[in-house]
Amino acid sequence: MNKQIEKTVLRRIVLQYYKDGLSNRNIAKKINTSKSNVHHIIKTYHQNNQINAIKPPGRPGPSERTLRRLGRQIERTPATVSEELASHMDVSANTVRKYIPMLEYGARIARRKPLLSKKNKNKRRLWANKMVKMPTDYWRKVIFSDECRFSQFNDAYRTYVYRKKNQAYQTKRLQATVKHNGFSVMVWGAIWHGGRSELRLCSNSMNSEEYINTLETTLFPIFRNRRNKVTKRNYLFQEDGAPCHMSKRSQDFIKKSNIKKLEWVAQSPDMNPIEHLWYSLKRRLKQTKLHPSTSAGLFELLVKLWAELPQSLIDRLIDSVPSRFRALKKARGGSTSSEFKIQNRENDKCPAAVLNDQDEVTKENHNITVDSDEQIETTTIIGKVINKASPTNSELVVLVLKFAIFSILIWSC
Incomplete structure (x- = not known):
């Protein structure tokens, strides 16, 4: 009707x-x-003196059909502009801009993610199905490593200022930029639950020889330091698929050094917790308001900020890995939301991956293994989990005895 x-x-x-x-x-x-x-x-x-309300003056709003048509057009080309949308609908661009909020769409910055091929998507999907079963303790025995570039002036971040109409070009309200962001330095670092490596200065184009030297001077001292309790036997080493990492010379060196490697799929920076730590370090570098005039000065400042990063932040990032793989499995190998909820804890004012994995924590605390494709109804009573999917041995014995007594009573009658 x-x-x-x-x-x-x-x-x-x-x-x-x-x-x-x-x-x-x-x-x-x-x-x-x-x-x-x-x-x-x-x-x-x-x-x-009439039943129906008087029709309001003015042009009527869009029909449901018009809004559906606009919604379909937006879904086809989400990166389009209002003028392009208007050309397909015989209305003005201004009208389209008024209709878009009615569909609960908003103009947002597109997230930057690696372009995933079908082959790598499938590899990531299979990898997620395998790794999602690993408990948190497994990832606490992994050393995550990566390189990162830091610039003297990084204008990739948006800077917001308070100003009036005629204050746009005041010096204190400008974001200074230079060509190519000034000079930059490349650093290598590694983290694990309970510790971190020293920050190592690298060249902008690292080769196999330099990478091997980095491992010898930065990674090996971690294994030799008994205070870290990090050994080649108990810990896995993670590295991405950079050419200097995957070269035959580098891989032969790692194999001869008896370093156990963690399986890692290409184009998977969203699974590496150290990526969030680099982001945190860049934020701290920006907040210092310091712009060193030399590469050595910039590296010295980075070393200082790296040492000041709270260990609690690193530990929480490591503990977020299981949730990352759950997100990867849900995305079936596609891009995941690496922009986890940011929350300040204790005294650290840096972003941390805070994930909603209370159910998984409960399962790990009670040592329950639940298959991802099955849903088993469970009830928690004073810290114990009772499985309702099937009766226990004692319950079966009671049922058999009851049935036997019931049968004897019937035969006696």
């Missing part, structure tokens, strides 16, 4: 009850509507 017809029928019913002498409250109860709605219908009838 047409909505307008439904409203007309409703108004007729209200007015008939009103003429019969019923109060607004009783009418509202009978037709299951609000008292204010009944009052509005009766008031409109007295003012205009």
Whole structure:
């Protein structure tokens, strides 16, 4: 039934009850509507002496069909502009801009993610299905490593300032930029639950020889330091698929050094917790408001900021890895939301991956293994989890005894 017809029928019913002498409250109860709605219908009838409300002046809003058509066009080309959308709908761009919020769309910055091939998507999907079963303790025995570039002036971040109309070009309200962001330095670092490596200065184009030298001077001291309790036997080493990492010379060196490697799929920076740490370090570098004039000065500042990063932040990032793989499995190998919820804890004012994995924590605390494709109903009683999917041995014995007693009673009768 047409909505307008439904409203007309409703108004007729209200007015008939009103003429019969019923109060607004009783009418509202009978037709299951609000008292204010009944009052509005009766008031409109007295003012205009007609059942239907007077049509409001002005151009009518968009029809549902028009909005559906606009929604389909946006889904086809989400990166388009309002002028392009308007050309397909015979309306102005200004009208389209008014319609878009009605569909709950908003202009947002597109997330930057690696372009994933079908082959790598499938590899990531299979990898996620395998790694998602690993508990948190497994990842606490992994050393995550990576390189990162830091620039003297990084204008990739947006800077917001308070200003009036005529203050846009005041020096203190400008974001200074230079060609190529000034000079930059490349650093190598590694983290694990409970510790971190020294920050190592690298060349902008690292080769196999330099990478091997980095491992010898930065990674090996970690294994030799007994205070770290990090050994080649108990820990896995993670590295991405950079050419200097995957070269035959580098891989032979790692194999001869008896370093156990963690399986890692290409184009998977969203699974590496050290990526968030680099982001945190860049934020701290920006907040210092310092712009060293030399590469050595910039590296010295980075070493200082690296040492000041709270270990609690690193530990939380390591513990977020299981949730990252759950997100990867849900995305079936596609891009995941690496922009985890940012929350400040204790005294560290840096972003941390805070993930909603309370259910998984509960399962790990109670040592429960639940298959990802099955849903088993469980009940928690004083820290113990009882599985309702099947009875226990003691329950089976009780059932058999009850059945035997019941059978004897029947035969005796």
